[in-house]
Amino acid sequence: MKSPWMFLRARLLGILTVACVAMAAQMSWAEDPELVLKLYAKEFSIEPSVTNVREGPVRILVINEGTMAHALTIEGREGTLVGVAPGKTAQVTVNLKEGEYVFYCPKRGHREKGMVGRVKVYRKSYNERG
Numbered sequence: 001m002k003s004p005w006m007f008l009r010a011r012l013l014g015i016l017t018v019a020c021v022a023m024a025a026q027m028s029w030a031e032d033p034e035l036v037l038k039l040y041a042k043e044f045s046i047e048p049s050v051t052n053v054r055e056g057p058v059r060i061l062v063i064n065e066g067t068m069a070h071a072l073t074i075e076g077r078e079g080t081l082v083g084v085a086p087g088k089t090a091q092v093t094v095n096l097k098e099g100e101y102v103f104y105c106p107k108r109g110h111r112e113k114g115m116v117g118r119v120k121v122y123r124k125s126y127n128e129r130g
């Protein structure tokens with residue numbers, strides 16, 4: 001026979017678990033506001049070729065799954081450049097405002113062969129502003 005105390009304890013544990021999960025979700029949001037954009041490069045494509053992120057500092061990870069050296073830059077912001085050897089991952093953080101950007105591999109001929117893509121950057125929604 002279950003005592004009322006056992007029942008209450010089970011209820012309390014349930015409520016505590018839900019509260020902890022909610023807090024953990026909020027904390028990870030607050031501690032890691034940075035966005036990560038993963039781009040997979042190979043001969044001759046960058047995937048995903050169309051992608052979306054929220055505006056702000058965006059950490060771009062370039063994963064080279066090909067057999068040649070590649071690089072990544074953003075049209076109009078060629079000062080942002082990251083090279084990545086075959087089988088390696090490189091990263092660069094860029095501060096992106098709302099708009100549409102073209103990224104591509106600046107190695108000779110690679111863009112023309114398909115190593116190009118677009119990222120749409122959206123404004124933060126009202127309740128995400130901090």
Ligand SMILES: [Cu+2]
Binds near residue numbers: 069071106110115
């Ligand atoms: Cu390339």
